[in-house]
Amino acid sequence: MNHADAHDLLAPLSLDALDGEVRGELEAHVAVCAQCQRELDDLREVATALGTTSLAAPEGLWERIAARLDERPAPIEPPPLVFAREGHPPSARALVRVRRALAAVSLVAAAAVVALAVGLAHESARVGSLTSALASAQRGAVATALATPGHRVVTLTSSSGEGLATFVMLPDGRGYLVRDALAPLAAGRTYQLWGIVAGRPVSIGVMGRAPRSVTFTLADATPSALGITVEPRGGSLTPATTMVASGAV
Amino acid sequence: MEDLAEASDAQLVTHVARYSQAALAEVYRRHGGAVFGLASRVLNSRAEAEDVTQEVFLRLWNAPERFDPTRGSLRAYLMTMAHGRAVDAVRSLSAARRREAADATRSFAPAPDVAQRAWDAVVSEQVAAALAALPEAERRAIELAYFEGHTYVEVARILDEPEGTIKSRIRSGMRRMRGELERRGVQGAEL
Ligand SMILES: [Zn+2]
Numbered sequence: 001m002n003h004a005d006a007h008d009l010l011a012p013l014s015l016d017a018l019d020g021e022v023r024g025e026l027e028a029h030v031a032v033c034a035q036c037q038r039e040l041d042d043l044r045e046v047a048t049a050l051g052t053t054s055l056a057a058p059e060g061l062w063e064r065i066a067a068r069l070d071e072r073p074a075p076i077e078p079p080p081l082v083f084a085r086e087g088h089p090p091s092a093r094a095l096v097r098v099r100r101a102l103a104a105v106s107l108v109a110a111a112a113v114v115a116l117a118v119g120l121a122h123e124s125a126r127v128g129s130l131t132s133a134l135a136s137a138q139r140g141a142v143a144t145a146l147a148t149p150g151h152r153v154v155t156l157t158s159s160s161g162e163g164l165a166t167f168v169m170l171p172d173g174r175g176y177l178v179r180d181a182l183a184p185l186a187a188g189r190t191y192q193l194w195g196i197v198a199g200r201p202v203s204i205g206v207m208g209r210a211p212r213s214v215t216f217t218l219a220d221a222t223p224s225a226l227g228i229t230v231e232p233r234g235g236s237l238t239p240a241t242t243m244v245a246s247g248a249v
Numbered sequence: 250m251e252d253l254a255e256a257s258d259a260q261l262v263t264h265v266a267r268y269s270q271a272a273l274a275e276v277y278r279r280h281g282g283a284v285f286g287l288a289s290r291v292l293n294s295r296a297e298a299e300d301v302t303q304e305v306f307l308r309l310w311n312a313p314e315r316f317d318p319t320r321g322s323l324r325a326y327l328m329t330m331a332h333g334r335a336v337d338a339v340r341s342l343s344a345a346r347r348r349e350a351a352d353a354t355r356s357f358a359p360a361p362d363v364a365q366r367a368w369d370a371v372v373s374e375q376v377a378a379a380l381a382a383l384p385e386a387e388r389r390a391i392e393l394a395y396f397e398g399h400t401y402v403e404v405a406r407i408l409d410e411p412e413g414t415i416k417s418r419i420r421s422g423m424r425r426m427r428g429e430l431e432r433r434g435v436q437g438a439e440l
Binding site: 015017019044050052062065162 | 267268270273274276281283287289295302306307310322324325331332336340353366367369370372373376380391394400401416427430435
């Protein structure tokens with residue numbers, strides 16, 4: 001379908017008033033024509049206004065939706081933002097596993113309370129298109145970070161020494177993924193980034209199955225090392241046995 | 250996590266992408282009523298409108314990356330999905346079954362997001378006024394398509410007019426609607 005014919009049909013399409021072949025052809029054109037896409041997006045907003053009522057959803061409907069979310073494999077909240085758990089330290093075994101995994105890194109055992117506030121702007125392949133709009137801003141941020149005095153470049157390597165991920169960290173606690181060579185994971189798995197703070201692994205956040213842009217902010221604490229593990233989707237509270245990549249800060 | 254009630258729609262979706270049920274609940278609080286309202290208007294059936302509403306929110310849960318904030322509002326994304334599904338359902342139902350399915354869709358429990366509902370009430374008032382300002386022929390074509398789920402070809406048959414005429418009536422009607430809504434201060438970004 002050419003642009004003129006397509007453009008002619010955008011208003012009916014915005015009302016879902018097309019079907020069959022015509023609809024398929026039109027949608028194929030819209031997918032590759034920025035002008036038609038913009039026009040259709042605009043018309044959809046008008047249609048949305050047209051369909052707006054002040055009805056409330058029926059009582060109990062949310063509960064039925066929520067119940068179906070539970071059919072999914074163990075939805076897990078993102079890792080906690082603050083670790084301040086005197087008396088609830090990570091289990092000794094978890095710590096040992098991390099020590100082993102990060103043997104190259106000097107870990108300071110300490111029982112100090114650690115508070116690490118983390119804000120992950122973009123962390124998951126699930127937010128791929130959400131972050132696409134921000135991707136260029138992200139590249140700009142990375143470039144700016146690399147030009148900022150006092151920045152540190154942290155390279156995380158596999159046990160065989162292969163460079164798998166490079167972060168740039170700023171003195172104010174912000175950090176960005178500069179590049180990575182992490183293979184995309186199977187569905188249901190995610191990469192998770194850890195900081196070793198006062199000898200303890202602290203979750204910085206999940207990075208998704210195929211990390212692209214990762215931004216984080218560390219408040220009040222500077223990790224001595226970063227590590228990446230593979231975890232079940234949603235992330236874990238304590239790291240998996242094996243770090244796929246780690247590096248001293 | 251920051252206060253979800255303060256988060257933008259786009260921020261909420263990034264939380265949904267991280268499997269935050271609380272974020273999905275907040276999206277529902279803001280938009281569940283409108284999604285259900287549109288579905289029940291098209292389907293004329295509370296049970297089927299509930300099914301569509303469930304599908305829409307489960308879809309957002311399962312594929313949040315489908316929402317592209319650079320292309321429009323989350324409200325429009327959800328409403329577009331709801332309308333598409335409602336229309337598919339309507340086209341698969343026989344006319345008799347549709348009449349049969351027409352049960353009460355008027356008295357529902359209040360939605361938690363009062364401010365959103367108040368705004369929606371303003372929008373729907375303005376939309377009614379904007380619709381009323383359209384030439385009768387344009388309004389009729391748009392209503393038959395959007396609310397009754399007819400294709401524009403079917404609308405042409407119902408109104409006994411050439412397809413091309415209906416197509417251009419829908420086009421000019423939608424353009425006029427957009428102008429009317431903008432004039433009345435209802436714009437896409439505010440929905
Ligand atoms: Zn085009």
